[in-house]
Amino acid sequence: MGAVTVVGVLVVAVAIKEALADYEMKGTWPQEEVVTSTKPVLPAATAHRKPKPEPSAQDVFPPAPPESLDYERRPECRPIPGPPRGGNEPHNECADGVPGNAFSGLNVLVNGKYFDALAPAIRTLWEVKTDDFEKQSPRSQDFFVKMKLPELRREKALARACGYDFIIGVRSKAHKQALP
Structure with missing residues (x-):
């Protein structure tokens, strides 16, 4: 139907142009020509048009696999940018330097947790640790790992629940080596 309309409009436009030319030359307005020139074109245009095929079973998308991406539909998995929470400039600079970080200068809220960076092209959330770990005593290092490890595991689980990989970026x- 769209092709017929376009052809009909085109024919009418040509007929109007011809009528204007006749009017300039003769001083008369031939309305009969416009009406008669459009009617024969419509049946000819539809006669050459191919019929629209009926949908077949091949046109239907296959069902989603059982391990479909349900997390993409969950609102808590949608990344929301927020202010940086690193607490210091070296930390924020390091987080901003994560390759492919979509929210440079910001943190990103996913699944109730603010992560330092998100690289959406590889679906990866990052946590950056810029502590002077190597300058601490072995006892302090052990304490730090013991305190931080459960939180890092929880963050990894939150990221994975939304279909993201999780990477911890460290300075040294x-x-x-202290983090498994």
Whole structure:
């Protein structure tokens, strides 16, 4: 129907242009020509048009796999930018430098937790730790890991529940080795 309308409008436009040219030359307005020139075009245009195919079973999308991405529909899994919560400038700079960080200068709330960075292209949430871990005594290092490890595991579970990977960014090799 859309093609017929366009052809009909085009024919009417040509007929109007011809009528205007005749009017300028003869000084008369031939309305009969406009009406008669549009009627034969419509049946000819529809005669050459291919019929619209009926939908087949091939046109239907297959059912979603059982492990479908339900987390994408959950509102708590939608990332919401928020103010940085690092507490110091080196921490915020490090979080902003995460490769692919979509919210540079901000934190991102996902599943009730503010993460330091989100790299959406690889669906990864980041937590950045910029403590001077290697400068602490071994006892303080052990205490720090013991206190932080449960929280890091909880954050990883929150990220995974929404379909994100989770990475902890640290400043030193000693800190990286202390975290499993």
